Every structure is written in structure tokens, then in C-alpha cells.
Amino acid sequence: MERAVTEQSLHDAANAKPAAERPVFEISRLTKTYHRNAFTALSNVNLTLEKGEFASVIGSSGCGKSTLLKIMAGLMPPTSGRVVLDGRPVMGPREDIGMMFQQATLLPWKTALENIILPIEIREGKAAARKYRTQAQALLDLVGLSRAADVYPSELSGGMAQRVSICRMLISDPSVLLLDEPFSALDELTRDFMNMELQRICMERHATAFLVTHSIPEAVILSDKIYVMQSNPGHVAEVVDIDLPRPRKLDMINTNKFGSIVAHIRGLLEQEGQI
Amino acid sequence: MSTQSKMTTRVAASKMMESDDQDTVWIEQDPLIDRIPRWVAMLGLFVGIVGLWYGVTALGIVSPIVLPSPAETWADILFVGNNLLTGGHMLEALITTTLTVLYGFAIAVFLGFSLGVLVGETKFGERAVMPYLVAIDTMPKVAFAPLFIAWLGFGISSKVALAAFIATFPVVVSTAAGLYAVSENERFLFKSMGATRMQTLIRLKLPIGLPYFFTGLKIASVGVMAGAITGEFLGGGQGFGALIRVSASQLNTPRVFSLIIYLSFLGLALYLTVVWLQSKLIFWNKTDKVGGIA
Numbered sequence: 001m002e003r004a005v006t007e008q009s010l011h012d013a014a015n016a017k018p019a020a021e022r023p024v025f026e027i028s029r030l031t032k033t034y035h036r037n038a039f040t041a042l043s044n045v046n047l048t049l050e051k052g053e054f055a056s057v058i059g060s061s062g063c064g065k066s067t068l069l070k071i072m073a074g075l076m077p078p079t080s081g082r083v084v085l086d087g088r089p090v091m092g093p094r095e096d097i098g099m100m101f102q103q104a105t106l107l108p109w110k111t112a113l114e115n116i117i118l119p120i121e122i123r124e125g126k127a128a129a130r131k132y133r134t135q136a137q138a139l140l141d142l143v144g145l146s147r148a149a150d151v152y153p154s155e156l157s158g159g160m161a162q163r164v165s166i167c168r169m170l171i172s173d174p175s176v177l178l179l180d181e182p183f184s185a186l187d188e189l190t191r192d193f194m195n196m197e198l199q200r201i202c203m204e205r206h207a208t209a210f211l212v213t214h215s216i217p218e219a220v221i222l223s224d225k226i227y228v229m230q231s232n233p234g235h236v237a238e239v240v241d242i243d244l245p246r247p248r249k250l251d252m253i254n255t256n257k258f259g260s261i262v263a264h265i266r267g268l269l270e271q272e273g274q275i
Numbered sequence: 276m277s278t279q280s281k282m283t284t285r286v287a288a289s290k291m292m293e294s295d296d297q298d299t300v301w302i303e304q305d306p307l308i309d310r311i312p313r314w315v316a317m318l319g320l321f322v323g324i325v326g327l328w329y330g331v332t333a334l335g336i337v338s339p340i341v342l343p344s345p346a347e348t349w350a351d352i353l354f355v356g357n358n359l360l361t362g363g364h365m366l367e368a369l370i371t372t373t374l375t376v377l378y379g380f381a382i383a384v385f386l387g388f389s390l391g392v393l394v395g396e397t398k399f400g401e402r403a404v405m406p407y408l409v410a411i412d413t414m415p416k417v418a419f420a421p422l423f424i425a426w427l428g429f430g431i432s433s434k435v436a437l438a439a440f441i442a443t444f445p446v447v448v449s450t451a452a453g454l455y456a457v458s459e460n461e462r463f464l465f466k467s468m469g470a471t472r473m474q475t476l477i478r479l480k481l482p483i484g485l486p487y488f489f490t491g492l493k494i495a496s497v498g499v500m501a502g503a504i505t506g507e508f509l510g511g512g513q514g515f516g517a518l519i520r521v522s523a524s525q526l527n528t529p530r531v532f533s534l535i536i537y538l539s540f541l542g543l544a545l546y547l548t549v550v551w552l553q554s555k556l557i558f559w560n561k562t563d564k565v566g567g568i569a
């Protein structure tokens with residue numbers, strides 16, 4: 001964590017620009033063709049994430065959302081185009097990117113706390129990871145799981161497991177959080193609750209977040225900006241700015257403004273279906 | 276039809292009305308065969324089989340050379356047990372067979388694991404090595420026994436080789452299957468943490484594959500017994516297999532039975548050791564149990 005902070009400040013100094021003005025993520029002309037089946041999943045995608053911003057991408061199944069996220073995370077190379085994070089091109093997995101998947105993906109033979117410090121253990125070894133135990137405990141406190149440190153994943157509910165995986169994502173203090181439908185396996189109530197938790201955590205840490213989702217209300221309640229994608233081949237059809245006040249609350253769902261934004265996005269998604 | 280069902284509903288409803296402050300507890304009845312406690316079931320089956328055995332021999336339906344009576348067999352079991360406990364020649368034979376089994380098992384685990392990792396982890400292993408392994412695996416492996424005897428002689432090593440040869444393949448297949456069992460999310464998780472190939476193998480794939488590996492070990496523990504005894508049948512020597520063959524050729528059927536029973540203890544001990552080790556090592560996955568013993 002300390003190391004990341006130093007790198008960050010060195011970088012800031014070199015750039016001599018206030019952090020708020022500089023985009024964190026810049027993606028231009030991104031195209032991805034899977035050569036296994038010559039399928040073009042993404043075509044000419046452009047997007048920019050500002051620091052501290054919460055952006056979502058929404059689109060029908062198979063329009064290339066996960067593909068986009070994997071390329072942003074450096075898990076997969078693009079076919080053409082440019083992906084730059086914090087001024088450095090993304091050419092492989094990076095420590096300053098935090099990722100969360102649809103499933104919590106915790107290792108069942110490690111306790112919650114051991115799972116959280118796993119990224120440190122992998123990068124810097126067991127000894128370094130041990131120093132992060134107090135920090136991991138603090139993260140557990142942050143997500144309301146103070147007493148789950150020594151619990152094994154099989155004893156956690158789905159929502160608790162996803163909260164542990166949030167902690168694992170946060171332990172290396174990434175500058176961007178990439179979230180691929182993180183709560184879609186949870187029930188409606190837990191999901192709403194987790195979304196509010198996510199908002200709180202992002203606001204507290206001034207985190208930049210990029211969320212993939214299927215749910216229009218979820219995207220609207222959380223985001224400053226929504227990228228609406230259409231498929232064949234996957235591209236960004238429209239960027240919708242959401243100027244609802246922060247912090248967002250669940251009862252905003254009942255306001256007219258919320259309703260009209262949802263209707264607008266739904267229109268964009270349905271329009272695709274008619275083509 | 277519909278009137279009738281409506282009537283039934285109404286009757287049920289009015290009955291509920293009569294006593295709507297009472298609990299509606301009811302007992303779910305399992306069929307009798309599912310309700311027998313384990314020890315009663317096991318003992319019952321044992322008594323049944325021995326009873327049948329006794330009846331068949333007492334009535335002289337089959338000749339005692341084909342099937343000795345339970346009493347005769349029991350007497351011989353005691354005799355062999357006594358010989359084993361007092362350090363007679365049978366103990367030596369048992370030790371020889373035990374060593375054959377243990378060496379064979381160790382070699383099979385080592386070879387099987389190494390080849391399994393090669394096949395499951397590298398494309399080379401999957402593309403080039405696996406087809407040959409499958410080809411060899413489909414052969415009747417016992418047919419190799421004369422070869423092993425020709426190469427390694429009539430001592431213990433030819434039997435160890437046959438036992439290991441038979442037991443290796445299930446370990447290869449299960450180890451490789453275990454490595455394939457990793458989900459895409461888990462692979463992406465490790466990739467996103469910047470894990471090296473070695474780290475991913477040791478900290479993710481091998482632990483995920485452990486239950487598969489142990490399934491292979493259980494199959495191998497059975498195969499290694501078969502291999503060792505077959506080797507001793509065909510290659511002579513000091514072991515239990517040779518004793519069985521000699522007893523059979525002398526028409527000493529009770530002895531054959533009791534030797535087989537002591538052999539089965541050896542097999543069971545190996546199998547249960549594997550099961551015990553599995554439950555110690557894979558503490559997070561307790562679902563892989565059959566009938567409470569495997």
C-alpha cells in the first residue's frame with residue numbers, strides 16, 4: 001500500500017497536473033476480435049474515466065461488456081486501439097487495478113482474512129502479507145464484517161462472501177475498481193444493500209469505479225455516467241450523464257427524474273432489439 | 276371430478292377450523308428398509324450370508340473342496356491368524372506383499388502425479404503425452420506381467436513394477452482432471468493478481484484439484500493390490516499371492532479363503548489411510564463421502 005502511494009505521488013509530481021483534471025482511464029479506438037472464432041466482440045470503443053468518477057456500462061447479454069472489462073484489466077490484449085491508465089499503457093495485469101467478479105471467488109481453504117491478503121501474498125510473499133493483517137481487519141470493519149476474519153468461505157452467505165471479495169480488491173489500494181456484475185448472483189434486497197455499501201465505500205475512498213451491470217436502475221442509482229452498449233459488433237451507442245445528487249438513496253428510484261432516465265436507457269436498449 | 280375435489284377441500288378446511296389452535300405436526304415415515312440402523316443392517320446381512328453358506332454346505336449341496344463350511348473356514352482363519360501373530364512363515368509372506376503394495380503405491384503416486392501435472396498443466400502434455408497414456412491404459416495391463424518378470428526377474432521388483440503400472444493411470448487421469456477443474460473466474464483472479472504460472476499451479480490449481488487427486492488415489496489403492504497379487508501368482512516368490520496359489524493347487528480351499536480375508540484387511544487398511552489423509556488435508560470439502568466410510 002505504501003509503495004503504491006509513493007508511486008502515485010511521484011507520478012503526480014512528474015505530471016505536474018492536479019489529479020482531478022487528469023482522466024484516470026483513457027480508451028480509444030478499442031477493437032477486439034477473438035481469433036478463435038473470428039468474432040468481433042468490440043468495435044471502436046472510446047471512453048474516458050475521470051478520477052473519483054463512478055461509471056457504468058449497460059447492454060444486452062453478449063454485447064461485449066465482460067470483454068471490455070477484461071481488456072481494461074489487462075487480462076486480455078486488445079486487437080487494436082489504446083488503453084491507458086494513469087498515463088501508462090495497460091499491457092498486462094496491474095497492481096493499481098482492482099477487480100471483482102460475478103462470483104466472490106474466494107479460496108475455500110483460506111479464512112476470510114487470508115483471502116483478503118492473498119493479492120499481497122502473491123505479489124510480495126508471505127512475510128509482506130502478514131504485515132497487512134491489521135489493514136485487512138480494518139477493511140472487514142469497513143464492510144461490516146468485523147468478526148468474520150477467521151471464518152472460512154463455506155460459512156459465509158453470498159452477500160458476506162462478496163463483501164470479503166470487496167476487501168480483497170481494496171487491500172492493494174487500487175486507483176480504479178473494475179466490477180463485473182458483482183452482485184448479480186445475490187437476491188434483490190441484499191443487492192440493493194450492497195449497492196449502497198459500494199457507493200459509501202467509493203465515496204469514502206474517492207475511488208474511481210467502472211461497473212458492468214444488466215440492471216438499469218442499478219446503473220442509474222450508482223453512476224455519474226452510463227455507457228449504453230449495443231451489440232453486433234459491440235459498441236457504445238450513447239453516454240448518459242446522471243445528475244442526481246449524491247449521496248444517492250434507494251428512494252430516489254420513485255422520483256420522476258429517475259423514471260425518465262430509466263425510460264430513456266430502456267428505449268436505447270430496446271431500439272437495438274428491433275434492428 | 277372438480278366438484279369432488281372442491282368438496283374435499285371444504286372438508287379439510289372445516290376440519291382445520293375446528294382446531295385452529297392446535298399444532299399441525301405430522302411424522303414423515305421412511306420405508307422400513309431405510310429405517311434399519313447401520314449395525315443392525317450390517318449384522319443382519321452377515322448372519323444371512325453365513326446362514327446361507329452354512330445351509331448349503333451342511334446339506335452337502337456342494338463339495339467341501341469347492342466350498343468349505345463356515346466352521347472349517349473359521350478354524351483356518353484362526354490358524355493363519357495364529358501363524359501371523361507368532362511370526363510364522365505366513366507373516367513373512369504378508370510382509371513381502373505389504374512391501375510390494377507400498378512400494379508399488381508410492382511409485383504410482385509419484386509417477387502418476389508427475390505425469391498428471393505434465394498432462395494437466397502443459398499443452399505439450401495434453402497434446403503429445405496424453406494420447407499415448409490413453410493408448411497404454413486401454414491395454415490389459417496384466418498382460419505385461421511376463422515382460423516385467425523377464426526384465427526384472429522373479430524377485431519383488433517385478434511385482435512392484437506390475438502393481439505400480441496398474442495403479443499409475445488412475446492417478447494421472449485424476450490429477451490432470453483436478454487441474455482442469457479450476458474455474459475461469461479463479462484463473463482470472465490469479466492472473467489479475469499478477470501470479471506466475473508456478474504460483475497459480477501451487478496455490479490455486481493443485482488445492483482445487485486435491486479432491487480429484489484423492490479419488491485417483493482410492494482407485495490406485497485398489498489397483499495396486501490387484502497388481503501385486505497378480506504378480507505373485509504369475510511370478511512366484513515369497514508373497515501371499517504365491518501362498519494362495521500353492522494352497523489352491525493342494526485343494527486347501529479353507530486356506531485360500533482365509534488368506535483372501537487377511538489380504539482384504541491389507542487392502543482396506545491402505546484404502547482407509549487414503550480416506551483419512553483426504554479428510555485431514557481437504558478440511559474445506561466434506562461432501563465427498565459415500566456411506567460414511569469413503
Ligand SMILES: Nc1ncnc2c1ncn2[C@@H]1O[C@H](COP(=O)(O)OP(=O)(O)OP(=O)(O)O)[C@@H](O)[C@H]1O
Nearest residue numbers: 034036037039041060061062063064065066067068
Ligand atoms: N474467449 C472467447 N472466444 C470467443 N468468443 C468469445 C469469447 N469470450 C466471449 N466471446 C464472445 O464475445 C461476445 C461478448 O462476450 P462478453 O462475455 O464480453 O459479453 P457480455 O456483454 O459480458 O455478456 P453477459 O452480459 O452475458 O455477461 C459474445 O458474443 C461471446 O460469444
Ligand SMILES: [Mg+2]
Nearest residue numbers: 065066067180
Ligand atoms: Mg459478462
